[in-house]
Amino acid sequence: MRACFNNPRPPLCEVALILMLCLAHPGVAQEQDRTTEEDVDHAGIIRSWTDVNRERGRRIYDAHCVSCHGYEGAARLPDARAFNRDELRAGGDPYTMWLTLTEGFGQMVPQMQYSPEERYDVVHFIREVFIRGPNRDQYFEISDEYLEALPEGTPREDLVPPDGHPRDYGPVLTSQFRREVNRAMTFDLGEDVFASYDLHRMRQHHVWDGFLNLSQTQHMRYRGERQPFPDGEPLAGLQTYHWAYGADFDAAPENSLMQGLENSKSMGPTDSELMLYNGHYLDGRTATLSFSVLGREVLERPRVHRLDDFVVLENVIRVAPGETALQLTAGAFAGDPGTEGVLGLAGEPSLALDDTGSAHGAIAFAADVPSPGGASGIGDFIAAVVAGDTEQLRWEVTAQHRLGLHIPASSTPLVIRVLRFAGSGAEAWARFRDYADLVVQ
Known part of the structure; x- marks a missing residue:
């Protein structure tokens, strides 16, 4: 590597570095494309929240979020938000919190292994359990005007399962x-x-x-x-x-x-x-x-x-x-x-x-x-x-x-x-x- 930079004619090194940077950016773009391609009825999901969604969000949080954010919302890592006391840097309304899970933020990678509904379940759990009481200043009150301003998606009752290829695992x-x-x-x-x-x-x-x-x-x-x-x-x-x-x-x-x-x-x-x-x-x-x-x-x-x-x-x-x-x-x-x-x-x-x-x-x-x-x-x-x-x-x-x-x-x-x-x-x-x-x- 040192010889490469000392070379008065280092086109191969420069090309390699440029290729590495170029190859990195399409991956990010592809991840963003995945989030924008999702047909999500944001308002419909938020309106339909129940205790069942909260408990489903609790199970996901306990399995995959607790190692950084803690069981009681008190963060275990310096850069992780403590939901029971910290300001939410990316925003505290449900849609913004959902985007944070979807696109990632800081050291947290996109959580695309979960469906849009499951990501909203986690948001619902965090809001109702960690934020509503202990961190009330960060609790966003949902209004009809807010829901009407969210990106539109196909209502869930009208969604048709996409055509796919059933997995065949053999006999x-x-x-x-x-x-x-x-x-x-x-x-x-x-x-x-x-x-x-x-x-x-x-x-x-x-x-x-x-x-x-x-x-x-x-x-x-x-x-x-x-x-x-x-x-x-x-x-x-x-x-x-x-x-x-x-x-x-x-x-x-x-x-x-x-x-x-x-x-x-x-x-x-x-x-x-x-x-x-x-x-x-x-x-x-x-x-x-x-x-x-x-x-x-x-x-x-x-x-x-x-x-x-x-x-x-x-x-x-x-x-x-x-x-x-x-x-x-x-x-x-x-x-x-x-x-x-x-x-x-x-x-x-x-x-x-x-x-x-x-x-x-x-x-x-x-x-x-x-x-x-x-x-x-x-x-x-x-x-x-x-x-x-x-x-x-x-x-x-x-x-x-x-x-x-x-x-x-x-x-x-x-x-x-x-x-x-x-x-x-x-x-x-x-x-x-x-x-x-x-x-x-």
């Missing part, structure tokens, strides 16, 4: 799931059904009717700092599904390094000798999980079959040859069932059933029985059936009312289809039994 999305699972894979199964799997334990963590809400994540916002969450109703009776261990068909235990930590049973990994996630394969609009259980390789693809309120979850599974027997929990009944066990496809629920039996051509189930006397008295129930290489497979309904599937050691690959259903009443039972009969045969 699966790996992410954190709320604050419950930090390594989840969510499947878009189609038919408005989503299922999220805990990849540490290869268990279905949640399945619901709706969609995966990403509105507060980095997928949708410049500074999305929240986790994806299910937007819809959970599918009742179908929440339990996992590869299992022990006589009670428990899910994989937590790793000893995570014991005692909050949410460790969901957040931490398990022993890799018990279970190890390898990855997944994409195939059009479907995906297949690859993992090992007790050293035995498994490929698994979840699917859904739906007709209105009739929803059957299916897992297509390929288990590699191996000398270790495996266990799978295909469901769990909440509460104390009136009857449970294993019966043939042509059978009817009764109070006297075996709790274990061959999985070939058989249903494992647990059900309420409001009135004794067979299927006519069946209430809420869960049921599972398996098709494919089932000759050596065995169902067991445990004391914890779990539908457990025993998968034996094998010298050849086993390919099976596990179908799960939850319903209530004789009609739902007959419908699932007929459907299962078609699949098994």
